[in-house]
Amino acid sequence: MARALSLVRHEASVDAPRLVVGDDELVDRARRGDVDAFEQLYRVHAGRVYALCLRLAADPVVARELTQDTFVKAWEALPRFRADASLSTWLHRIAVNAMLERRRGDLRRAARVSLADDEDETETDVAGIVLAPDVATAIDLERAIAALPPGVRRAFVLHDVEGFTHEEIATMTGLAAGTLRAQLFRARQLLMRALSL
């Protein structure tokens, strides 16, 4: 399992995707206010950012808003971007922060209006997803991920899908290492149950 997991991390690593020729030049132009250059950067990176946001949010409308927030914030912060991190990693971090910020706002609002909170402790119907045995596919997995409780889903997406390390996730989310490990374990248990693996 450990070998398989490390393989997943390697292939999913945010730093691993294709080397985008010209990112540096586009970043430099965008820093100076060239919107066309920024659009080219968007065209290159939007697919991965949107995939991340969609999996984190499990809601296309929210994913759209998070992706929009990510690129608008990136535009605003681009003059401070340092090339010691890849642009892809940097955008991912902005997206995760946008999601966390939104989540915190949602929780505050939910507390104020006493709405039911669906944070980690609440089991959604992930185990109730009815899938025919032995036909688990990537699409089924997407559905099962979307049905995970939010905190558990975030841990799984960031670690197993996006390939962030425990340390990186802890830095981004403020989660303690033990909590993260527990969430990852829980995510895998729920997903295996939902997929009848």
Added chain:
Amino acid sequence: MTEHTSPDDRLNELTTSLPREIAPPPDLWSAIRAELAPRSSRTIRWTSRWRVAAAALLVAGGSSVITLLAVRANDRGRAAAIVAGTDSAPASGSRLPAHLAVAELGYERSIGALRRTLDERRDSLAPSTVATVERSLRIADSAIAEARSALEHDPANRVLADLLVSNYERKIDLLRRATELAPRT
């Protein structure tokens, strides 16, 4: 499917096979483009999320004031006519800048989808909540129409462009929150 693989391995296989990229909505860039501030100044940017009714009321009030101020800044005399409703009506058809017209189509699509979802779940909401949501939506529509009308008279006004985008986003937020209040049936 591979035989004799453990559940963990199978889950890893599936995870690895997930697409790394998913195409975002085609109109998303237009919406982003409309929010990009010039490097030397800042766009009005609304990040706080308000509760449904309060949000709509503030949109309406704030929108009217900002619209008035923004238009007055460029054309004091014409602004008064617009706000008073005495200005000659613009010709039919969109006279918005192209990128805003495209963004508007995207917003309308999102609004339509959310509206359908809300309508499907309407029966699960209390009548008083439905009434509040509908009233708030009418206010949001009014704010959008007001900003749009002013922008059609003054297409180069960035404040009005930002205001229109913000009003659309707030309406979408309003609808999204309303659908969240209504449990899935």
